[in-house]
Amino acid sequence: MPRTLGLLALAALAFVATASATRPLVPLPDYSDLALRFAHFTEPDEPYDLIFLGPSTTRCSFDPRVVDADLAKQGHPIRSANLGLPGANYFEIDHMVERLVERRPAGLRWLVIELHPPGFSALIRPQNLYTDRATHWHTPRQLRDVVTALARPRDGQVVRVDRMLVHLRHALWRFANVGQADRIVASLRSGEDGERDERRGFAPENCSEARIDSPEHRASIQSPSEFRKRAGRLDRQNRTPVPTHQLNPEKWSRSTS
Numbered sequence: 001m002p003r004t005l006g007l008l009a010l011a012a013l014a015f016v017a018t019a020s021a022t023r024p025l026v027p028l029p030d031y032s033d034l035a036l037r038f039a040h041f042t043e044p045d046e047p048y049d050l051i052f053l054g055p056s057t058t059r060c061s062f063d064p065r066v067v068d069a070d071l072a073k074q075g076h077p078i079r080s081a082n083l084g085l086p087g088a089n090y091f092e093i094d095h096m097v098e099r100l101v102e103r104r105p106a107g108l109r110w111l112v113i114e115l116h117p118p119g120f121s122a123l124i125r126p127q128n129l130y131t132d133r134a135t136h137w138h139t140p141r142q143l144r145d146v147v148t149a150l151a152r153p154r155d156g157q158v159v160r161v162d163r164m165l166v167h168l169r170h171a172l173w174r175f176a177n178v179g180q181a182d183r184i185v186a187s188l189r190s191g192e193d194g195e196r197d198e199r200r201g202f203a204p205e206n207c208s209e210a211r212i213d214s215p216e217h218r219a220s221i222q223s224p225s226e227f228r229k230r231a232g233r234l235d236r237q238n239r240t241p242v243p244t245h246q247l248n249p250e251k252w253s254r255s256t257s
């Protein structure tokens with residue numbers, strides 16, 4: 001029995017060591033050319049002063065070429081890039097910031113970050129469950145933050161242990177590098193950054209792909225009262241505070257200094 005326990009402990013230790021050593025080799029998710037855009041942020045011959053981070057409203061609204069041209073006319077020449085990611089939630093954006101400052105991009109002076117309230121009821125959309133994108137941001141720190149936020153009482157709602165377990169499973173999935181072997185091998189073999197994005201992340205066409213034939217859209221058109229009800233929620237949503245304390249900007253300042 002002691003020998004069996006010892007072998008099991010040794011196997012567990014080997015698994016943990018292998019998983020930890022393999023994790024840095026896992027490439028960024030193949031979603032919305034994120035890996036390609038990240039790859040260009042550390043090139044010494046093309047430093048960026050300003051980077052926009054946020055969801056699709058960021059990616060579809062800030063054209064770095066226009067921003068740079070307008071600021072240059074005002075005597076502030078800069079070079080900016082757009083890291084907007086469609087559907088990015090609060091914790092995913094926070095993780096993207098961490099990944100960015102880890103690269104210590106030369107010349108970076110400003111981050112413009114657009115945050116939405118966490119929206120815990122739909123933090124991971126059903127179509128994204130256990131995808132590369134959903135698992136990659138479930139680091140130990142992000143898991144701690146999201147579980148802490150879920151455990152915090154809000155408007156008399158009960159603590160949703162089931163949602164905590166979903167995030168815990170994503171973190172375990174990430175730690176074990178489930179389904180990443182092919183992506184790691186492909187990344188090591190390619191060694192190519194791909195074609196440069198001349199728009200530097202700006203993708204207005206993403207915004208034109210809205211589901212105009214969705215049930216919600218049809219209901220708004222067919223029922224003026226439903227439209228007024230949905231529009232009336234906007235003011236309340238705009239007043240919803242975004243808990244920026246977890247982003248810890250002091251940490252970024254130390255990381256980039």
